[in-house]
Amino acid sequence: MASPIVKVDDKHVPLYRIVWIADLPHFCGEEDCQREGYYEIRLDVDDSVWTNAQERDEVLEAMNRWCGDPRDDPNNGMY
Numbered sequence: 001m002a003s004p005i006v007k008v009d010d011k012h013v014p015l016y017r018i019v020w021i022a023d024l025p026h027f028c029g030e031e032d033c034q035r036e037g038y039y040e041i042r043l044d045v046d047d048s049v050w051t052n053a054q055e056r057d058e059v060l061e062a063m064n065r066w067c068g069d070p071r072d073d074p075n076n077g078m079y
């Protein structure tokens with residue numbers, strides 16, 4: 001069974017807390033922005049975690065597994 005916990009940055013996040021995952025990297029134009037180029041993963045109760053493209057994809061994958069996509073992925077030999 002797929003784990004409902006995924007690691008983002010240095011945090012273990014339960015998948016059911018994720019509201020949405022950014023498709024594009026953050027850009028706000030602020031000079032001292034620490035999040036530029038990172039992908040936002042929005043959590044409930046007004047919170048977010050931030051990650052790079054690779055980890056964002058891993059979280060998306062975990063979400064898809066956890067959400068129980070009924071289609072069998074022919075490329076899925078890893079799990």
Ligand SMILES: [Zn+2]
Pocket residue numbers: 026027028029030033034035036
């Ligand atoms: Zn910003």
